[in-house]
Amino acid sequence: MIRRRKNDSVKSKFLPFGMKLFISYLILIIIPIFIFGYIANTILVDSYRKQMNNNLAGTLQQIQDNIMxxxxxxxxxxxxxxxxxxxxxxxxxxxxxxxxxxxxxxxxxxxxxxxxxxxxxxxxxxxxxxxxxxxxxxxxxxxxxxxxxxxxxxxxxxxxxxxxxxxxxxxxxxxxxxxxxxxxxxxxxxxxxxxxxxxxxxxxxxxxxxxxxxxxxxxxxxxxFQSVDYNKMGTGSVLLITGADNRVLYASGKNSPMYGSNWDKINVKDHAVISKQLQTEEWKLSALVPNTIIERETRKINILTLVICFMSFIVISIVAFGVSRFFSTRVSKVVSVLRLFQQGDFHKRVHYRGKDEFSMIATSLNKLGEQTEHLIEEVYVTKLKKKEAELEILQAQINPHFLYNTLSSISRLAKFGEVDKQHQMVMNLAKFYRLSLNEGQSIISIYKELEQVQAYIDIQQVKYGDRMNVQFDVDSDIVSFMTVKLILQPFIENVLEHAWCGDRIHIRVTGRMTEDCIIFQVMDDGNGMSSDMVNILSDPHMEANRGYGTRNVNDRLQLHYGKDYGVTLHSLLGIGTTVTIRIPKHRRQTPKSREMK
Incomplete structure (x- = not known):
């Protein structure tokens, strides 16, 4: 038990946490806002100038086209x-x-x-x-x-x-x-x-x-030169057509020079000059646009930028004051509660330099660390074992369901005396289970998952022959990543069991890698499903006898990877069904890394 010292009750003098937070907030947020405001203003002004020049050039091009x-x-x-x-x-x-x-x-x-x-x-x-x-x-x-x-x-x-x-x-x-x-x-x-x-x-x-x-x-x-109209360029603008001798052939504008004037003697000061050479003649089309037009618009952008920065400063200052007051109040309450634990038998593990509230928090939390760590470890191990048990149960459920369907097909072949097909299906079934068992591992590479799917297709090919067609379109980059096994086969099985529309069925399996995940799709051109049926199959509380394969795969994926991954369905009656399977990008992990995860 640690005894309280007399000087513990004496408050150290330091700058309050709330004030530190408020000042830090202003320095880290307000100053960048004005810097970004200046950069944004510069970009907007340059963008406006470029846009205006492009618009003027486009107008000149139209005038040139009309002249030509x-x-x-x-x-x-x-x-x-x-x-x-x-x-x-x-x-x-x-x-x-x-x-x-x-x-x-x-x-x-x-x-x-x-x-x-x-x-x-x-x-x-x-x-x-x-x-x-x-x-x-x-x-x-x-x-x-x-x-x-x-x-x-x-x-x-x-x-x-x-x-x-x-x-x-x-x-x-x-x-x-x-x-x-x-x-x-x-x-x-x-x-x-x-x-x-x-x-x-x-x-x-x-x-x-x-x-x-x-x-x-x-x-x-x-x-x-009918189209040479200064009004197209803006108030105060002048449009000129000059000949090979640089003399004015035609002019449009309130302050335009006289016919025959020499271009070199025209006052272009305080004007932006844009010129285009006419294609078939030695004539030049020039536009003199007063700089005041551009300056007037850029002045608006500058004022708008200043107003936005100032309003942002006011709003962020109010928010910063409220946030700092909010956290300082709660930190003070936490410190007052943690002082009650200073007489407990806890050991320090974290050292924080400084004479403020965080030194108190660090001292108290270090003393609580040893006891809470042990409790958290026990809870984590218990949940991990529960999670692994649920995964094994779900994994065990998918194999008998598939085995039942396959043995039924073998039985029908035996009944009709198709011994060769029966033999081929039994051999393919043995190959499928050899790949599925995989030494008891539930996490396999995508390459092996595709091998399992191909083994299953070989089984069904004996049964259906040319009536079924399966096409794979899988990026080679994803085959080295890991996945929960048997996530594709149940959906191909569902297609062959329920999606026939006529005497032929086409299935396409795709695999693509995005920035943060891997997406598989199983598409068919079968009879499809109504939106009500899709909603029923997508409901996690669906009946046990409906959507068994879909629910099983979705539950296994979410149990292993979390709610952000799983299975989604999209189907149209008479068109077909698309099953989308979303898994994270995980490579093979060592036992130690899995335990840390």
Whole structure:
């Protein structure tokens, strides 16, 4: 008996446990919250910027696609003339007078009108002819935009009317089907138009293309760049189309630069600039997005992050105070109770440094340790022996049930005089029991469990022949793990006893390994079961004469591994049944390790 010393009643001065817990809670939780808040805020801002850039790039891509569609649609108009093999022949007539008049009246004019009628856009087509035997047909508008008057029309002129023009003399040499230019010529810039320029050639001699004419198709820039709308990019944004000389061809935006301005002189300060090169022309589509748009959204994210961190600080501080007060109160009660045991005959085994409540708890618990350890050991050994006895009883129940069914089958074979099948089944039965006994071990490797299943299938194959088909799909990685034996055979037996739907049955056995367990499935295409029957068979309090095999396997697995493992059923009438067996990933253990477990 340990006597109480006088100084035991004197309370040592130390920082209370509750205060320590509260301070530790704040240091370990609150500081990381603000660190994570800063990291999360940085990630969110970067993510928003990336998302916004992606959205802007996507919008520019849509605008680019619309522009390319308009350009290609205009090119299609010229293709109708360029690739018309008959047109060069007609334009090289060697007769004058009535013949050329008829060609012009009956072929050229309807052809040009047909080309213009293929589009509903305002388009001005001018065809310049090399052969001057054909008459010129053109309109005079007297400094008025012709597209505003007629909308869609064509002119026929001679090439000599443009052969001294600088833009015509600089036109590149012909590369069949590729040579064309988008340029602003003549009065295009004045009226906000742009023209597609292209030759008409005779392709009889591909190595020596002969020019028979020249085409100019004029359309409005506002038509080509109709989709270039700054509203798609946000308030205050500007969209620009610049040409090969870096001059502005088209602009959209309240503060957009004037037409013809040089890109290098445009003030892009305080703007995010995103550009895309158009595919077929030397034009560039650029978006100028004010930084204030991005800053406004990032400011919202910053404020939201601060609010969340501050609210978290308030909530966690309240929780920390409550938790520390809760535990400090209970620790104080435990200490006051443990002081009553200081006069008992207990031996110290744990040493705790410090002058606080935990030193008292450690001293008292060490004194109680020797007595409680002995009691716990006795209870544990008793429960372990009970558990092993229950496992042996359940294991003993499954074998007679299977043996009865197999002997019944052998009896029927003997009755009908099928001696060879009877002999084969007896030999297979002997092999099955040789594998099942396994020197009295109830825990075997999955490899041996599959051998037992195959032995059982060999027995039933003698009985059913080609009427039954069993397919295995088992990962090779799981065969070295351990399992309670006879967890697959009862379900294959159930299929052959109860699941026939017609004269054939197909069974598939799969084995897969997940992160924390091994899952077997036994699937059949038999008659299936109703949901009520599945619920009955899955009920641990089911009748003894129903679902015997399912209950036996499930009980053995849960008794050995716990409630997290066992058997589940899924079935549909007329479709079939799937049995799922879940076991832990256990490798072979030594007797010592099993005892420690």
């Amino acid at each position: 569609y308009k350009l290609e649609d205009t090119q299609r108009i010229t293709d109708l003339l360029y690739f018309d093999e008959k047109l060069p022949i007609q334009l090289q007539s060697y007769e004058e007078g009535w013949v050329n008049y008829q060609i012009t009246k009956d072929y050229l004019l309807p052809k040009f009108r047909q080309v213009l009628d293929s589009t509903n856009r305002e388009t001005w087509l001018t065809v310049f002819l090399v052969d001057e035997k054909f008459p010129e047909i053109y309109n005079v508008f007297n400094n008025v935009d012709p597209l505003k008057i007629k909308g869609r029309f064509f002119d026929v002129r001679y090439v000599r009317s443009i052969e001294n023009k600088q833009w015509y003399r600089n036109f590149p040499e012909e590369d069949y089907s590729k040579t064309m230019q988008w340029r602003q010529i003549e009065d295009d810039a004045e009226y906000g138009r742009i023209s597609l320029l292209r030759r008409l050639v005779d392709t009889k001699k591909p190595t020596n293309l002969k020019t028979v004419g020249f085409m100019r198709v004029s359309v409005y820039l506002s038509d080509i």
